[in-house]
Amino acid sequence: xxxxxxxxxxxxxxxxxxxxxxxxxxxxxxxxxxxxxxxxxxxxxxxxxxxxxxxxxxxxxxxxxxxxxxxxxxxxxxxxxxxxxxxxxxxxxxxxxxxxxxxxxxx
Numbered sequence: 001x002x003x004x005x006x007x008x009x010x011x012x013x014x015x016x017x018x019x020x021x022x023x024x025x026x027x028x029x030x031x032x033x034x035x036x037x038x039x040x041x042x043x044x045x046x047x048x049x050x051x052x053x054x055x056x057x058x059x060x061x062x063x064x065x066x067x068x069x070x071x072x073x074x075x076x077x078x079x080x081x082x083x084x085x086x087x088x089x090x091x092x093x094x095x096x097x098x099x100x101x102x103x104x105x106x107x
Contacts, residue, residue, distance in 0.1 A: 002096045006033055009104040020093050024086035024100065025049045035102040042087035044068065047075040052082040052101040053089070060094050077103030 004027060006014045018027035028036040028049070037048035044067050053061065061084070064072075068088050072079050086100070 002027075002091050002093065002098075004091075004095075005097065005099045006031075006035075007099060007101045008035055009102055018091055020091055022091055024051070024089035024091060027091060028086060028100075033102070035106070036086060037106045038087060040087075044071060044085065044087060047071050047073075047085060048106040049086045050075040050077060050079070050103055050106060051084055051086045051089075052080055052103070053084050053098065054082045054101070057095060057098040058082060058084075060092075061089060064088065075103070076105045076107050 001017045002020055004016045004018055006016060016027060016031040023042055025038045025042050029038060039048045040046040064084060068085050071085060072083050
């Protein structure tokens with residue numbers, strides 16, 4: 001199991017256990033993280049699963065594909081250099097303990 005640390009916009013923290021191999025979006029939805037909506041179901045056609053993943057975790061992720069960076073233009077909350085769409089983040093054992101910051105809004 002992988003432990004994820006979701007930090008909500010109000011700075012409250014929610015710890016989640018997830019399986020390696022699943023997307024960060026699926027882990028968040030399964031754990032009822034309400035700040036992540038994933039309206040498109042993970043098909044990279046919306047930006048309602050916008051999260052921020054900073055160091056050191058971001059360095060362990062593959063770079064975003066062009067479609068992901070393009071879709072982030074539609075995010076409801078300000079995009080930062082740490083912004084990712086969590087539907088595009090595949091969980092690996094190396095990500096155990098990863099901190100995921102959540103935006104104030106997805107719409």
